[in-house]
Amino acid sequence: MKAYLTKKLRFALLILGFSILPATGSLSAVIVYDRVTTVGTPVYLKVLTKGRIFADGGRLVEFFLDDKRFDKNLTGGDGYGYLKYTPRHAGIVKVRATSRGESGTGLVLVMKKNEKAVLIEIEGGFKDAFISDIAAGASRQAVKQMLKKYRVIYLSRYTGIRMARSSLDELEFPDAPVLRWQGEQTLNALKEKGVNLYAIIGPASVIDTAADRIKKRYTFDQNQKEQTVKDWQEVMERLEENASKKSQNSKHK
Secondary structure (H helix, E strand, O other), X not given: OHHHHHHHHHHHHHHHOOXXXXXXXXXXXEEEEXXXXXXXOOEEEEEEEXXXXXXXXXOEEEEEEOOEEEEEEEOOOOOEEEEEEOXXXXXXXXXXXXXXXXXXXXXXXXXXXXOEEEEEEHHHHOXXXXXXXXXXXXXXXXXXXXXXXXXXXXXXXXXXXXXXXXXXXXXXXXXXXXXXXXOHHHHHHHHHOOOEEEEEEOOHHHHHHOXXXXXXXXXXXXXXXXXXXXXXXXXXXXXXXXXXXXXXXXXXX
């Protein structure tokens, strides 16, 4: 019972976004934001330097990509700093930023333009995973299976990026970038980078926003008719079904 209540509390905190709670690493003075782009398409690495509560700008930050020194830059008065990066190879790049003995880490997902991205809104898509070990195992396995054919991008609506990342790490989900969900703005930004938006999974409000941009949309909400799925196995079956149909159509041409 105690373990169950702990998981319920963790999920409640995730949804409410209490990112100021003193969880491990939550008071780090350097925050690195995840990014997604395509090979040859510039992206701006984004970092925030802050004190325990407020932004602490005007600090020199040194960036490392896959533990190799990349460059350095000053953060502005608002604490944010940006550094242009043009990737030459596909894959996940680990970003580390250091300043005054503090450090933070993040990811840059670099996709080939023919690769397909599956977007998962975590508060809706993984809601059962935060309160059930069985559900966590099923969703974690589904993401691992997706990564064999697709690139995965996590989306967070309510909670801070650090808390979202911490929760995903605690449940041992595969590494993938976590982006703040800002509706059409998020989708447009990904499209501008050349990202092929193949499918999206989340609550009805999220997949409805993506209706004009992403054909394959799935939700666990019960009132969405053809978009409603009962579990992650059905999500995988629908993704594979779509891929199989396309393959068969190509053979008949």
